[in-house]
Amino acid sequence: MIEKIAAELTEMNDALILKIDEPLHPYTYTKTGGNADIFIAPHTVAEVQSVVKYAHEHKIPLMVLGNGSNLIIRDGGIRGIVLYLMNMNKITHTNHTITAQTGAAIIDVSRYARDISHTGLEFACGIPGSVGGALHMNAGAYGGETKDVLNRALVLTETGVLLELDRETLEAGASYRHSLIGDKNYIVLEADFLLCEDSxxxxxxxxxxxxxxxxxxxxxxxxxxGSVFKRPAGRFVGPMIQEAGLQGYTIGGVQVSTKHAGFMVNVNNGTATDYMALIAHVQQVILEKYDVQLEPEVKIIGEQE
Known part of the structure:
Protein backbone atom coordinates (compact mmCIF):
# COMPACT_ATOMS: atom_id res chain seq x y z
CA MET A 1 0.00 0.00 0.00
CA ILE A 2 2.77 2.44 0.92
CA GLU A 3 4.66 1.63 -2.27
CA LYS A 4 1.48 2.19 -4.31
CA ILE A 5 0.89 5.61 -2.74
CA ALA A 6 4.54 6.57 -3.29
CA ALA A 7 4.36 5.50 -6.93
CA GLU A 8 1.19 7.47 -7.58
CA LEU A 9 2.59 10.62 -5.96
CA THR A 10 5.82 10.32 -7.94
CA GLU A 11 3.86 9.81 -11.13
CA MET A 12 1.96 13.04 -10.42
CA ASN A 13 5.24 14.92 -10.06
CA ASP A 14 8.51 13.23 -10.97
CA ALA A 15 10.52 16.08 -9.37
CA LEU A 16 9.05 15.33 -5.94
CA ILE A 17 11.58 14.31 -3.27
CA LEU A 18 10.00 11.23 -1.68
CA LYS A 19 11.39 8.59 0.68
CA ILE A 20 9.81 5.49 2.21
CA ASP A 21 10.29 4.50 5.87
CA GLU A 22 12.41 7.56 6.56
CA PRO A 23 13.83 7.97 10.14
CA LEU A 24 12.53 11.20 11.67
CA HIS A 25 14.97 11.65 14.56
CA PRO A 26 17.42 13.67 12.42
CA TYR A 27 14.65 16.21 11.76
CA THR A 28 13.79 17.00 15.40
CA TYR A 29 15.61 19.03 18.03
CA THR A 30 15.20 16.25 20.61
CA LYS A 31 16.89 13.77 18.21
CA THR A 32 14.13 11.26 18.94
CA GLY A 33 11.26 9.71 17.01
CA GLY A 34 10.45 6.75 14.81
CA ASN A 35 10.07 6.51 11.03
CA ALA A 36 7.66 8.08 8.55
CA ASP A 37 5.81 5.73 6.20
CA ILE A 38 6.24 8.29 3.41
CA PHE A 39 8.46 11.38 3.71
CA ILE A 40 8.05 14.19 1.15
CA ALA A 41 10.17 17.35 0.93
CA PRO A 42 8.47 19.72 -1.58
CA HIS A 43 10.07 22.82 -3.09
CA THR A 44 6.99 24.63 -4.43
CA VAL A 45 3.47 25.61 -3.44
CA ALA A 46 2.13 23.51 -6.32
CA GLU A 47 3.90 20.41 -4.99
CA VAL A 48 2.51 20.97 -1.48
CA GLN A 49 -1.00 21.52 -2.81
CA SER A 50 -0.93 18.40 -4.98
CA VAL A 51 0.21 16.22 -2.05
CA VAL A 52 -2.39 17.70 0.33
CA LYS A 53 -5.19 17.19 -2.21
CA TYR A 54 -4.06 13.62 -2.89
CA ALA A 55 -3.92 12.80 0.82
CA HIS A 56 -7.39 14.27 1.40
CA GLU A 57 -8.96 12.51 -1.59
CA HIS A 58 -7.48 9.14 -0.61
CA LYS A 59 -8.05 9.61 3.14
CA ILE A 60 -4.34 9.24 3.93
CA PRO A 61 -3.11 10.75 7.22
CA LEU A 62 -0.82 13.75 6.61
CA MET A 63 1.45 15.52 9.07
CA VAL A 64 3.37 18.70 8.37
CA LEU A 65 6.92 18.91 9.73
CA GLY A 66 8.91 22.11 9.96
CA ASN A 67 12.06 22.68 12.00
CA GLY A 68 11.02 20.13 14.63
CA SER A 69 12.07 22.44 17.48
CA ASN A 70 8.91 22.30 19.60
CA LEU A 71 7.98 18.75 18.83
CA ILE A 72 8.25 15.22 20.20
CA ILE A 73 7.62 12.41 17.72
CA ARG A 74 6.86 9.15 19.49
CA ASP A 75 9.14 6.17 18.88
CA GLY A 76 6.58 4.35 16.72
CA GLY A 77 6.86 7.07 14.10
CA ILE A 78 4.21 8.55 11.80
CA ARG A 79 1.72 6.66 9.67
CA GLY A 80 0.80 8.06 6.28
CA ILE A 81 2.62 11.07 4.80
CA VAL A 82 5.03 13.46 6.50
CA LEU A 83 5.33 16.70 4.54
CA TYR A 84 8.68 18.33 5.35
CA LEU A 85 8.60 22.01 4.42
CA MET A 86 12.11 23.21 5.27
CA ASN A 87 13.18 23.37 1.60
CA MET A 88 10.73 26.26 1.12
CA ASN A 89 12.82 28.94 2.83
CA LYS A 90 13.06 32.03 0.63
CA ILE A 91 13.07 35.47 2.31
CA THR A 92 12.45 38.75 0.41
CA HIS A 93 11.24 42.25 1.20
CA THR A 94 9.36 45.16 -0.35
CA ASN A 95 9.43 48.50 1.47
CA HIS A 96 8.56 47.71 5.13
CA THR A 97 7.26 44.19 4.50
CA ILE A 98 9.36 41.02 4.74
CA THR A 99 7.89 37.98 3.00
CA ALA A 100 9.18 34.62 4.19
CA GLN A 101 8.30 31.12 3.09
CA THR A 102 7.13 28.59 5.64
CA GLY A 103 10.45 26.75 5.98
CA ALA A 104 12.58 29.82 6.61
CA ALA A 105 13.99 29.80 10.14
CA ILE A 106 12.37 32.62 12.13
CA ILE A 107 15.86 33.41 13.46
CA ASP A 108 16.99 34.03 9.87
CA VAL A 109 14.00 36.29 9.24
CA SER A 110 14.90 38.35 12.34
CA ARG A 111 18.50 38.66 11.08
CA TYR A 112 17.28 39.65 7.62
CA ALA A 113 15.18 42.38 9.25
CA ARG A 114 18.22 43.60 11.19
CA ASP A 115 20.33 43.71 8.03
CA ILE A 116 17.80 45.96 6.27
CA SER A 117 17.43 48.12 9.41
CA HIS A 118 13.86 47.12 10.26
CA THR A 119 12.66 46.60 13.81
CA GLY A 120 9.92 44.41 15.28
CA LEU A 121 11.35 40.90 14.99
CA GLU A 122 14.17 41.18 17.52
CA PHE A 123 12.23 38.96 19.94
CA ALA A 124 12.56 36.08 17.45
CA CYS A 125 16.37 36.11 17.29
CA GLY A 126 16.59 33.07 19.57
CA ILE A 127 13.46 31.13 18.60
CA PRO A 128 14.67 27.97 16.82
CA GLY A 129 11.49 27.22 14.86
CA SER A 130 10.43 27.85 11.27
CA VAL A 131 8.11 30.60 10.05
CA GLY A 132 5.32 28.04 9.73
CA GLY A 133 5.85 26.86 13.29
CA ALA A 134 6.02 30.43 14.60
CA LEU A 135 2.65 31.23 13.03
CA HIS A 136 1.11 27.93 14.13
CA MET A 137 1.84 28.51 17.81
CA ASN A 138 2.12 32.32 17.85
CA ALA A 139 5.70 31.94 19.04
CA GLY A 140 7.09 34.65 21.27
CA ALA A 141 9.89 35.70 23.60
CA TYR A 142 11.16 38.76 25.48
CA GLY A 143 7.77 40.48 25.43
CA GLY A 144 7.12 40.04 21.70
CA GLU A 145 4.84 37.65 19.82
CA THR A 146 4.50 36.65 16.19
CA LYS A 147 1.02 38.18 15.97
CA ASP A 148 2.46 41.63 16.78
CA VAL A 149 4.16 41.89 13.36
CA LEU A 150 2.24 39.36 11.25
CA ASN A 151 0.42 41.14 8.43
CA ARG A 152 -0.66 38.35 6.05
CA ALA A 153 -0.45 34.57 5.70
CA LEU A 154 -0.87 32.32 2.68
CA VAL A 155 -2.16 28.94 3.86
CA LEU A 156 -3.64 25.69 2.62
CA THR A 157 -6.69 24.08 4.16
CA GLU A 158 -6.73 20.36 4.92
CA THR A 159 -8.51 19.82 1.59
CA GLY A 160 -5.85 21.72 -0.39
CA VAL A 161 -7.66 25.04 -0.86
CA LEU A 162 -5.43 28.16 -0.91
CA LEU A 163 -6.46 30.95 1.46
CA GLU A 164 -5.02 34.38 2.16
CA LEU A 165 -5.51 35.56 5.74
CA ASP A 166 -5.26 39.27 6.57
CA ARG A 167 -3.84 40.91 9.68
CA GLU A 168 -7.22 41.45 11.33
CA THR A 169 -8.22 37.79 10.96
CA LEU A 170 -4.86 36.53 12.20
CA GLU A 171 -4.72 38.86 15.20
CA ALA A 172 -8.28 38.09 16.27
CA GLY A 173 -7.51 34.37 16.42
CA ALA A 174 -4.19 34.68 18.27
CA SER A 175 -3.36 34.51 21.96
CA TYR A 176 -0.57 33.13 24.16
CA ARG A 177 0.99 30.17 22.25
CA HIS A 178 -2.21 29.84 20.24
CA SER A 179 -3.43 30.81 16.77
CA LEU A 180 -6.28 30.53 14.31
CA ILE A 181 -3.87 28.64 12.05
CA GLY A 182 -3.42 25.99 14.72
CA ASP A 183 -7.17 25.83 15.41
CA LYS A 184 -8.01 25.29 11.75
CA ASN A 185 -5.01 23.03 11.10
CA TYR A 186 -4.00 25.23 8.19
CA ILE A 187 -0.67 24.61 6.44
CA VAL A 188 1.39 27.80 6.28
CA LEU A 189 3.05 28.50 2.92
CA GLU A 190 4.34 32.04 3.42
CA ALA A 191 3.92 35.04 5.69
CA ASP A 192 4.27 38.82 5.52
CA PHE A 193 5.78 40.68 8.48
CA LEU A 194 5.13 44.43 8.64
CA LEU A 195 8.03 46.22 10.35
CA CYS A 196 9.35 49.75 10.94
CA GLU A 197 12.66 51.33 10.05
CA ASP A 198 15.21 51.85 12.82
CA SER A 199 18.95 52.00 13.36
CA GLY A 226 12.67 24.03 24.17
CA SER A 227 10.33 25.09 26.94
CA VAL A 228 8.23 22.01 27.69
CA PHE A 229 5.21 23.50 29.47
CA LYS A 230 2.95 26.50 28.98
CA ARG A 231 3.08 29.11 31.73
CA PRO A 232 0.06 28.68 34.04
CA ALA A 233 -1.77 31.79 35.25
CA GLY A 234 0.11 33.52 38.05
CA ARG A 235 2.95 30.99 38.08
CA PHE A 236 6.37 30.37 36.54
CA VAL A 237 7.09 26.80 35.54
CA GLY A 238 10.86 26.70 36.08
CA PRO A 239 10.83 27.85 39.72
CA MET A 240 8.01 25.42 40.59
CA ILE A 241 9.92 22.48 39.12
CA GLN A 242 13.10 23.62 40.86
CA GLU A 243 11.40 24.07 44.24
CA ALA A 244 9.83 20.61 43.87
CA GLY A 245 13.34 19.14 43.75
CA LEU A 246 12.99 17.89 40.18
CA GLN A 247 15.91 19.70 38.61
CA GLY A 248 18.33 17.04 37.37
CA TYR A 249 15.71 14.28 37.64
CA THR A 250 16.36 11.78 34.86
CA ILE A 251 14.39 9.01 33.17
CA GLY A 252 16.34 6.96 30.66
CA GLY A 253 18.48 9.40 28.73
CA VAL A 254 16.29 12.49 29.30
CA GLN A 255 16.83 14.93 32.17
CA VAL A 256 15.15 17.98 33.66
CA SER A 257 17.86 20.50 32.82
CA THR A 258 20.16 21.53 35.64
CA LYS A 259 20.58 24.88 33.86
CA HIS A 260 16.91 25.75 33.33
CA ALA A 261 14.23 23.63 34.99
CA GLY A 262 11.66 24.46 32.31
CA PHE A 263 13.67 22.44 29.77
CA MET A 264 14.15 18.70 29.36
CA VAL A 265 17.37 17.69 27.62
CA ASN A 266 18.52 14.55 25.87
CA VAL A 267 21.72 13.83 27.77
CA ASN A 268 22.32 10.19 26.84
CA ASN A 269 20.58 8.80 23.74
CA GLY A 270 17.15 9.36 25.21
CA THR A 271 13.98 8.25 23.45
CA ALA A 272 10.60 9.86 22.93
CA THR A 273 9.28 7.33 25.47
CA ASP A 274 11.76 8.73 28.02
CA TYR A 275 10.48 12.24 27.28
CA MET A 276 6.87 11.17 27.72
CA ALA A 277 7.61 9.46 31.04
CA LEU A 278 9.54 12.47 32.37
CA ILE A 279 6.81 14.90 31.31
CA ALA A 280 4.17 12.77 33.04
CA HIS A 281 6.27 12.50 36.22
CA VAL A 282 6.85 16.27 36.43
CA GLN A 283 3.14 16.92 35.84
CA GLN A 284 2.18 14.51 38.64
CA VAL A 285 4.63 15.99 41.16
CA ILE A 286 3.62 19.59 40.40
CA LEU A 287 -0.09 18.71 40.62
CA GLU A 288 0.40 17.06 44.01
CA LYS A 289 2.63 19.81 45.40
CA TYR A 290 1.00 22.96 43.98
CA ASP A 291 -2.40 21.81 42.68
CA VAL A 292 -1.34 23.13 39.27
CA GLN A 293 -1.95 21.11 36.12
CA LEU A 294 0.95 21.78 33.77
CA GLU A 295 -0.06 21.80 30.11
CA PRO A 296 2.60 20.85 27.56
CA GLU A 297 3.68 23.61 25.19
CA VAL A 298 5.57 21.04 23.14
CA LYS A 299 3.52 19.23 20.50
CA ILE A 300 3.49 15.42 20.90
CA ILE A 301 2.56 13.30 17.90
CA GLY A 302 3.02 9.85 16.40
CA GLU A 303 2.55 6.22 17.39
CA GLN A 304 3.76 4.41 20.48
CA GLU A 305 6.50 1.90 19.72
Missing part, protein backbone atom coordinates in the same frame (compact mmCIF):
# COMPACT_ATOMS: atom_id res chain seq x y z
CA UNK A 200 20.69 48.73 12.48
CA UNK A 201 23.08 49.30 15.38
CA UNK A 202 20.19 49.63 17.86
CA UNK A 203 18.47 46.52 16.48
CA UNK A 204 21.73 44.54 16.59
CA UNK A 205 22.38 45.63 20.18
CA UNK A 206 18.94 44.46 21.28
CA UNK A 207 19.38 41.12 19.52
CA UNK A 208 22.82 40.67 21.06
CA UNK A 209 21.33 41.25 24.51
CA UNK A 210 18.54 38.72 23.91
CA UNK A 211 21.06 36.20 22.56
CA UNK A 212 23.31 36.59 25.61
CA UNK A 213 20.33 36.07 27.93
CA UNK A 214 19.31 32.95 26.03
CA UNK A 215 22.79 31.45 25.93
CA UNK A 216 23.34 32.16 29.62
CA UNK A 217 20.02 30.73 30.82
CA UNK A 218 19.10 27.94 28.40
CA UNK A 219 20.76 24.50 27.98
CA UNK A 220 21.66 24.93 24.33
CA UNK A 221 24.50 22.41 24.58
CA UNK A 222 22.02 19.47 24.58
CA UNK A 223 19.20 18.38 22.25
CA UNK A 224 15.86 19.56 23.62
CA UNK A 225 12.38 20.61 22.55
Missing amino acids: EAMIAAKMADFTEQRETRQPLEYPSC
Whole structure:
Protein backbone atom coordinates (compact mmCIF):
# COMPACT_ATOMS: atom_id res chain seq x y z
CA MET A 1 0.00 0.00 0.00
CA ILE A 2 2.77 2.44 0.92
CA GLU A 3 4.66 1.63 -2.27
CA LYS A 4 1.48 2.19 -4.31
CA ILE A 5 0.89 5.61 -2.74
CA ALA A 6 4.54 6.57 -3.29
CA ALA A 7 4.36 5.50 -6.93
CA GLU A 8 1.19 7.47 -7.58
CA LEU A 9 2.59 10.62 -5.96
CA THR A 10 5.82 10.32 -7.94
CA GLU A 11 3.86 9.81 -11.13
CA MET A 12 1.96 13.04 -10.42
CA ASN A 13 5.24 14.92 -10.06
CA ASP A 14 8.51 13.23 -10.97
CA ALA A 15 10.52 16.08 -9.37
CA LEU A 16 9.05 15.33 -5.94
CA ILE A 17 11.58 14.31 -3.27
CA LEU A 18 10.00 11.23 -1.68
CA LYS A 19 11.39 8.59 0.68
CA ILE A 20 9.81 5.49 2.21
CA ASP A 21 10.29 4.50 5.87
CA GLU A 22 12.41 7.56 6.56
CA PRO A 23 13.83 7.97 10.14
CA LEU A 24 12.53 11.20 11.67
CA HIS A 25 14.97 11.65 14.56
CA PRO A 26 17.42 13.67 12.42
CA TYR A 27 14.65 16.21 11.76
CA THR A 28 13.79 17.00 15.40
CA TYR A 29 15.61 19.03 18.03
CA THR A 30 15.20 16.25 20.61
CA LYS A 31 16.89 13.77 18.21
CA THR A 32 14.13 11.26 18.94
CA GLY A 33 11.26 9.71 17.01
CA GLY A 34 10.45 6.75 14.81
CA ASN A 35 10.07 6.51 11.03
CA ALA A 36 7.66 8.08 8.55
CA ASP A 37 5.81 5.73 6.20
CA ILE A 38 6.24 8.29 3.41
CA PHE A 39 8.46 11.38 3.71
CA ILE A 40 8.05 14.19 1.15
CA ALA A 41 10.17 17.35 0.93
CA PRO A 42 8.47 19.72 -1.58
CA HIS A 43 10.07 22.82 -3.09
CA THR A 44 6.99 24.63 -4.43
CA VAL A 45 3.47 25.61 -3.44
CA ALA A 46 2.13 23.51 -6.32
CA GLU A 47 3.90 20.41 -4.99
CA VAL A 48 2.51 20.97 -1.48
CA GLN A 49 -1.00 21.52 -2.81
CA SER A 50 -0.93 18.40 -4.98
CA VAL A 51 0.21 16.22 -2.05
CA VAL A 52 -2.39 17.70 0.33
CA LYS A 53 -5.19 17.19 -2.21
CA TYR A 54 -4.06 13.62 -2.89
CA ALA A 55 -3.92 12.80 0.82
CA HIS A 56 -7.39 14.27 1.40
CA GLU A 57 -8.96 12.51 -1.59
CA HIS A 58 -7.48 9.14 -0.61
CA LYS A 59 -8.05 9.61 3.14
CA ILE A 60 -4.34 9.24 3.93
CA PRO A 61 -3.11 10.75 7.22
CA LEU A 62 -0.82 13.75 6.61
CA MET A 63 1.45 15.52 9.07
CA VAL A 64 3.37 18.70 8.37
CA LEU A 65 6.92 18.91 9.73
CA GLY A 66 8.91 22.11 9.96
CA ASN A 67 12.06 22.68 12.00
CA GLY A 68 11.02 20.13 14.63
CA SER A 69 12.07 22.44 17.48
CA ASN A 70 8.91 22.30 19.60
CA LEU A 71 7.98 18.75 18.83
CA ILE A 72 8.25 15.22 20.20
CA ILE A 73 7.62 12.41 17.72
CA ARG A 74 6.86 9.15 19.49
CA ASP A 75 9.14 6.17 18.88
CA GLY A 76 6.58 4.35 16.72
CA GLY A 77 6.86 7.07 14.10
CA ILE A 78 4.21 8.55 11.80
CA ARG A 79 1.72 6.66 9.67
CA GLY A 80 0.80 8.06 6.28
CA ILE A 81 2.62 11.07 4.80
CA VAL A 82 5.03 13.46 6.50
CA LEU A 83 5.33 16.70 4.54
CA TYR A 84 8.68 18.33 5.35
CA LEU A 85 8.60 22.01 4.42
CA MET A 86 12.11 23.21 5.27
CA ASN A 87 13.18 23.37 1.60
CA MET A 88 10.73 26.26 1.12
CA ASN A 89 12.82 28.94 2.83
CA LYS A 90 13.06 32.03 0.63
CA ILE A 91 13.07 35.47 2.31
CA THR A 92 12.45 38.75 0.41
CA HIS A 93 11.24 42.25 1.20
CA THR A 94 9.36 45.16 -0.35
CA ASN A 95 9.43 48.50 1.47
CA HIS A 96 8.56 47.71 5.13
CA THR A 97 7.26 44.19 4.50
CA ILE A 98 9.36 41.02 4.74
CA THR A 99 7.89 37.98 3.00
CA ALA A 100 9.18 34.62 4.19
CA GLN A 101 8.30 31.12 3.09
CA THR A 102 7.13 28.59 5.64
CA GLY A 103 10.45 26.75 5.98
CA ALA A 104 12.58 29.82 6.61
CA ALA A 105 13.99 29.80 10.14
CA ILE A 106 12.37 32.62 12.13
CA ILE A 107 15.86 33.41 13.46
CA ASP A 108 16.99 34.03 9.87
CA VAL A 109 14.00 36.29 9.24
CA SER A 110 14.90 38.35 12.34
CA ARG A 111 18.50 38.66 11.08
CA TYR A 112 17.28 39.65 7.62
CA ALA A 113 15.18 42.38 9.25
CA ARG A 114 18.22 43.60 11.19
CA ASP A 115 20.33 43.71 8.03
CA ILE A 116 17.80 45.96 6.27
CA SER A 117 17.43 48.12 9.41
CA HIS A 118 13.86 47.12 10.26
CA THR A 119 12.66 46.60 13.81
CA GLY A 120 9.92 44.41 15.28
CA LEU A 121 11.35 40.90 14.99
CA GLU A 122 14.17 41.18 17.52
CA PHE A 123 12.23 38.96 19.94
CA ALA A 124 12.56 36.08 17.45
CA CYS A 125 16.37 36.11 17.29
CA GLY A 126 16.59 33.07 19.57
CA ILE A 127 13.46 31.13 18.60
CA PRO A 128 14.67 27.97 16.82
CA GLY A 129 11.49 27.22 14.86
CA SER A 130 10.43 27.85 11.27
CA VAL A 131 8.11 30.60 10.05
CA GLY A 132 5.32 28.04 9.73
CA GLY A 133 5.85 26.86 13.29
CA ALA A 134 6.02 30.43 14.60
CA LEU A 135 2.65 31.23 13.03
CA HIS A 136 1.11 27.93 14.13
CA MET A 137 1.84 28.51 17.81
CA ASN A 138 2.12 32.32 17.85
CA ALA A 139 5.70 31.94 19.04
CA GLY A 140 7.09 34.65 21.27
CA ALA A 141 9.89 35.70 23.60
CA TYR A 142 11.16 38.76 25.48
CA GLY A 143 7.77 40.48 25.43
CA GLY A 144 7.12 40.04 21.70
CA GLU A 145 4.84 37.65 19.82
CA THR A 146 4.50 36.65 16.19
CA LYS A 147 1.02 38.18 15.97
CA ASP A 148 2.46 41.63 16.78
CA VAL A 149 4.16 41.89 13.36
CA LEU A 150 2.24 39.36 11.25
CA ASN A 151 0.42 41.14 8.43
CA ARG A 152 -0.66 38.35 6.05
CA ALA A 153 -0.45 34.57 5.70
CA LEU A 154 -0.87 32.32 2.68
CA VAL A 155 -2.16 28.94 3.86
CA LEU A 156 -3.64 25.69 2.62
CA THR A 157 -6.69 24.08 4.16
CA GLU A 158 -6.73 20.36 4.92
CA THR A 159 -8.51 19.82 1.59
CA GLY A 160 -5.85 21.72 -0.39
CA VAL A 161 -7.66 25.04 -0.86
CA LEU A 162 -5.43 28.16 -0.91
CA LEU A 163 -6.46 30.95 1.46
CA GLU A 164 -5.02 34.38 2.16
CA LEU A 165 -5.51 35.56 5.74
CA ASP A 166 -5.26 39.27 6.57
CA ARG A 167 -3.84 40.91 9.68
CA GLU A 168 -7.22 41.45 11.33
CA THR A 169 -8.22 37.79 10.96
CA LEU A 170 -4.86 36.53 12.20
CA GLU A 171 -4.72 38.86 15.20
CA ALA A 172 -8.28 38.09 16.27
CA GLY A 173 -7.51 34.37 16.42
CA ALA A 174 -4.19 34.68 18.27
CA SER A 175 -3.36 34.51 21.96
CA TYR A 176 -0.57 33.13 24.16
CA ARG A 177 0.99 30.17 22.25
CA HIS A 178 -2.21 29.84 20.24
CA SER A 179 -3.43 30.81 16.77
CA LEU A 180 -6.28 30.53 14.31
CA ILE A 181 -3.87 28.64 12.05
CA GLY A 182 -3.42 25.99 14.72
CA ASP A 183 -7.17 25.83 15.41
CA LYS A 184 -8.01 25.29 11.75
CA ASN A 185 -5.01 23.03 11.10
CA TYR A 186 -4.00 25.23 8.19
CA ILE A 187 -0.67 24.61 6.44
CA VAL A 188 1.39 27.80 6.28
CA LEU A 189 3.05 28.50 2.92
CA GLU A 190 4.34 32.04 3.42
CA ALA A 191 3.92 35.04 5.69
CA ASP A 192 4.27 38.82 5.52
CA PHE A 193 5.78 40.68 8.48
CA LEU A 194 5.13 44.43 8.64
CA LEU A 195 8.03 46.22 10.35
CA CYS A 196 9.35 49.75 10.94
CA GLU A 197 12.66 51.33 10.05
CA ASP A 198 15.21 51.85 12.82
CA SER A 199 18.95 52.00 13.36
CA GLU A 200 20.69 48.73 12.48
CA ALA A 201 23.08 49.30 15.38
CA MET A 202 20.19 49.63 17.86
CA ILE A 203 18.47 46.52 16.48
CA ALA A 204 21.73 44.54 16.59
CA ALA A 205 22.38 45.63 20.18
CA LYS A 206 18.94 44.46 21.28
CA MET A 207 19.38 41.12 19.52
CA ALA A 208 22.82 40.67 21.06
CA ASP A 209 21.33 41.25 24.51
CA PHE A 210 18.54 38.72 23.91
CA THR A 211 21.06 36.20 22.56
CA GLU A 212 23.31 36.59 25.61
CA GLN A 213 20.33 36.07 27.93
CA ARG A 214 19.31 32.95 26.03
CA GLU A 215 22.79 31.45 25.93
CA THR A 216 23.34 32.16 29.62
CA ARG A 217 20.02 30.73 30.82
CA GLN A 218 19.10 27.94 28.40
CA PRO A 219 20.76 24.50 27.98
CA LEU A 220 21.66 24.93 24.33
CA GLU A 221 24.50 22.41 24.58
CA TYR A 222 22.02 19.47 24.58
CA PRO A 223 19.20 18.38 22.25
CA SER A 224 15.86 19.56 23.62
CA CYS A 225 12.38 20.61 22.55
CA GLY A 226 12.67 24.03 24.17
CA SER A 227 10.33 25.09 26.94
CA VAL A 228 8.23 22.01 27.69
CA PHE A 229 5.21 23.50 29.47
CA LYS A 230 2.95 26.50 28.98
CA ARG A 231 3.08 29.11 31.73
CA PRO A 232 0.06 28.68 34.04
CA ALA A 233 -1.77 31.79 35.25
CA GLY A 234 0.11 33.52 38.05
CA ARG A 235 2.95 30.99 38.08
CA PHE A 236 6.37 30.37 36.54
CA VAL A 237 7.09 26.80 35.54
CA GLY A 238 10.86 26.70 36.08
CA PRO A 239 10.83 27.85 39.72
CA MET A 240 8.01 25.42 40.59
CA ILE A 241 9.92 22.48 39.12
CA GLN A 242 13.10 23.62 40.86
CA GLU A 243 11.40 24.07 44.24
CA ALA A 244 9.83 20.61 43.87
CA GLY A 245 13.34 19.14 43.75
CA LEU A 246 12.99 17.89 40.18
CA GLN A 247 15.91 19.70 38.61
CA GLY A 248 18.33 17.04 37.37
CA TYR A 249 15.71 14.28 37.64
CA THR A 250 16.36 11.78 34.86
CA ILE A 251 14.39 9.01 33.17
CA GLY A 252 16.34 6.96 30.66
CA GLY A 253 18.48 9.40 28.73
CA VAL A 254 16.29 12.49 29.30
CA GLN A 255 16.83 14.93 32.17
CA VAL A 256 15.15 17.98 33.66
CA SER A 257 17.86 20.50 32.82
CA THR A 258 20.16 21.53 35.64
CA LYS A 259 20.58 24.88 33.86
CA HIS A 260 16.91 25.75 33.33
CA ALA A 261 14.23 23.63 34.99
CA GLY A 262 11.66 24.46 32.31
CA PHE A 263 13.67 22.44 29.77
CA MET A 264 14.15 18.70 29.36
CA VAL A 265 17.37 17.69 27.62
CA ASN A 266 18.52 14.55 25.87
CA VAL A 267 21.72 13.83 27.77
CA ASN A 268 22.32 10.19 26.84
CA ASN A 269 20.58 8.80 23.74
CA GLY A 270 17.15 9.36 25.21
CA THR A 271 13.98 8.25 23.45
CA ALA A 272 10.60 9.86 22.93
CA THR A 273 9.28 7.33 25.47
CA ASP A 274 11.76 8.73 28.02
CA TYR A 275 10.48 12.24 27.28
CA MET A 276 6.87 11.17 27.72
CA ALA A 277 7.61 9.46 31.04
CA LEU A 278 9.54 12.47 32.37
CA ILE A 279 6.81 14.90 31.31
CA ALA A 280 4.17 12.77 33.04
CA HIS A 281 6.27 12.50 36.22
CA VAL A 282 6.85 16.27 36.43
CA GLN A 283 3.14 16.92 35.84
CA GLN A 284 2.18 14.51 38.64
CA VAL A 285 4.63 15.99 41.16
CA ILE A 286 3.62 19.59 40.40
CA LEU A 287 -0.09 18.71 40.62
CA GLU A 288 0.40 17.06 44.01
CA LYS A 289 2.63 19.81 45.40
CA TYR A 290 1.00 22.96 43.98
CA ASP A 291 -2.40 21.81 42.68
CA VAL A 292 -1.34 23.13 39.27
CA GLN A 293 -1.95 21.11 36.12
CA LEU A 294 0.95 21.78 33.77
CA GLU A 295 -0.06 21.80 30.11
CA PRO A 296 2.60 20.85 27.56
CA GLU A 297 3.68 23.61 25.19
CA VAL A 298 5.57 21.04 23.14
CA LYS A 299 3.52 19.23 20.50
CA ILE A 300 3.49 15.42 20.90
CA ILE A 301 2.56 13.30 17.90
CA GLY A 302 3.02 9.85 16.40
CA GLU A 303 2.55 6.22 17.39
CA GLN A 304 3.76 4.41 20.48
CA GLU A 305 6.50 1.90 19.72
